[in-house]
Amino acid sequence: MFSYYPMKIGDHVTIGERSVVQAAQIGSYVQIGKDCVIGRFVIIKDCCKIEDNTVIPPNAVVPSFSVYRGSPGKVVDELPESIQEVMEAKTKDHYAKFIPNTETR
Template identity: 60%
Template sequence: MNLPIYYARAEYIETDTGNKVSRRATIAGPQNIILGGKTIISSGAIIRGDLRRTGPGHAVVISLGRYCLIGEGCVMRPPYKTYRGNFNYYPMKIGDHVHIGANSIVEAATIGNHVEIGKNCIIGKFAIIKDCAKIADNTVVPPNTVIPALALFAGSPGQFVEDLPESTQEMVEAHTKQYYTRFQPLPAER
């Protein structure tokens, strides 16, 4: 039996597309952050959409797909590099059904669909995580690493551990949808 995960109604803002964003999360530059719908951004999470490329009006977009779960204390900021003396940020794209555990730091370029990232992970700049991959708790993924589809990575630095079953997509999708359904406001007190 799956019990509800209750939250205080006053602590979360719910958007028209079903996103639930904690008032204790820091959403910097919200005009540059795209949420696909039914995404939960937990308390203490920081999403930096305010970082820009060199020059005015070059905001960097962070886009999250549907059913993304962003854990407590996560930090998401776009990857950056210095090229020909110019310091630039680059867009970050996150697919559907992505679960990022508490206190993880993400500077990836791309995270595919149906990806699970554990707690206390560091995803280095410009990392690419393909569909249905899993990153174990406390893993450090070095910058520019490409993690293949259906692979489990763990350790510091993160290394391939094993192939994941073909059913990973269905399992992750069921998990994120179930979590979203269970994530409910506290019942009103009588």
């Protein structure tokens, strides 16, 4: 029998190239690096960074304001409380590149 569980992704989330994400939930203001593997039913809380080439095993919970690295991923650092504003500005700047400039028409 096959069960379908929808993935919930918050606001201002970036996912790097070639990453495989099978998480149940990704909070807001999360950065997932390149070539990462996020296992089934993982919960990533708000304001986290998963560095390049990190593997998060199934059913893990990544706490808020943490930086994960390695295989399997482990906490290696903490993020400042200002990370929310930094991530929001970064994602808005990135997506602004895809909005056509109406002044040149």
